[in-house]
Amino acid sequence: MWDADTVTTPPPGLRERKKQATREALRRAALRLAVERGPDQVRVEDIAEAAGVSPRTYNNYFASREQAIVSAVTADREARIAAAVAARPAGVRLTDAVTEAVVEQYTDTGERAHEALLLITTRTALRDAFLDTTADIEPPLTAVIAERLGDAGAHTARVLAASVAAAVRIALEGWLRPTGNAGTAGRSGAGELVLPSGSLPDRLRAALAPLAPAFDAAEQRTRP
Amino acid sequence: MWDADTVTTPPPGLRERKKQATREALRRAALRLAVERGPDQVRVEDIAEAAGVSPRTYNNYFASREQAIVSAVTADREARIAAAVAARPAGVRLTDAVTEAVVEQYTDTGERAHEALLLITTRTALRDAFLDTTADIEPPLTAVIAERLGDAGAHTARVLAASVAAAVRIALEGWLRPTGNAGTAGRSGAGELVLPSGSLPDRLRAALAPLAPAFDAAEQRTRP
DNA sequence: ACGCAAACTTGCGTGCACGCAGTTTCCTTG
DNA sequence: CAAGGAAACTGCGTGCACGCAAGTTTGCGT
Secondary structure, eight states: OOOOOSSSSSOHHHHHHHHHHHHHHHHHHHEEEEEEOOOGOOOOOHHHHHHHHHHHHHHHHHHHHHHHHHHHHTHHHHHHHHHHHHHSSTOOHHHHHHHHHEEEHOOOOOHHHHHHHHHHHHHHHHHHHHHHGGGHHHHHHHHHHHHEEEEEEHHHHHHHHHHHHHHHHHHHHHOOOSSSOSSSSOOOOOOOOSSOOHHHHHEEEHHHHHHHHHHHHHHHHHHO | OOOOSSSSSSSOHHHHHHHHHHHHHHHHHHHHHHHHHHHGGOOOHHHHHHHHHOHHHHHOOOOSSHHHHHHHHHHTTTHHHHHHHHHHOOSOOOHHHOOOHHHHHHHHHOHHHHHHHHHHHHHHHHHHHHHGGGGGGGGHHHHHHHHHHHHHHHHHHHHHHHHHHHHHHHHHHHOOOSSSSOSSSSSSSSSSSSSOOOOHHHHHHHHHGGHHHHHHHHHHHTTO
């Protein structure tokens, strides 16, 4: 039996590789077509054809048309965030490890991805699909946080990971929406311009900051 | 001008009342038909017909077939939770106010609703729709929390509310899934039986507990 | 009291998600 | 190495979400 050191390294297997190749082909086809013709002029049938599979197969891989386009940008961000957290030395505060890992993985999105982001912002359906990908970081984050907290804090880890995902989503929402803040606060009355239009890293840090006390408390409970 | 005491009391307006009546009719029709024939034997067309509107109108009110059925159970839970929080005296810890309000509103679901919950648990599509309703509590919660924290903690309130929603969702997920815990922890190794099968209130409190330090810190920052 | 503008409803058409069953491809066990 | 079995791809059919462009109702201003 192979070494079970890392989580995601079973024997590659020819079958699985073809599967990932197909997935990647769909990603690329979806993004390329969306850029070429505009997002609304791309049907699932077109993407499938460009990737060389049947339309039916397409949504064995993606649940919606938008997911394929967006996944070309998000790729395997979840795994990278989890790895980035695990890579931090065990001495640093868990809060800082998570925050820095998130900021790091959301800012270096690459030059090409930034081009695609402009495309995404133009269509609300794509924006929503993009925002939904923040939920994907939850399981890997749960795993690495649980590792630091020990088995006693298993479901604490789950809650913290979900909270991080929620905070990231909020940061992204605000970032993607320079104008038009609809129905958020109840009756805050006067000022609504809490953050004029900060950069993405700033927004991420600001959104994660309120969770720091919860992380600290959870972390200290494991080392009295 | 009318009294602007509570958040949701603009002038009723005859137009709005008919709208709510239609919504309620759809809710009831959806639930009744789902109970009578089983959830899978109910088409949108049937619900619309039973409520006396066209199928097209149906999804001006509900985005999916499942939402109509589920909303008969969830009703206006969001508003009730927010009201329950606001009703607590200003002296108690914000954490406790929120936790108790959530527990209160999720446990007294009523006798009839419990019958419907059994129906919901039988179909994963309905379960998912039910879990998605937890996101609805986020905006009202943001409002009441922001009210306590003052305008300085506006986006802190947003993050906390989202975290609460996430925690509630986790609690409900675990509660609705007595068996079969799929792909949550990374490699926690031995014990996975963190909570054998606690009651819903217990699960809610357990899920919200890790957030308490964050609430306390935010609250204290407003009163030095 | 009357008409106007906005909002709600409706029919129609298109594209899509997904279950089902048959076929092909790959991995594993004897 | 061969056969069994599982997983993935595919065609087909059904129901649904949603944009668009009328038609209809409600409520308000003059």
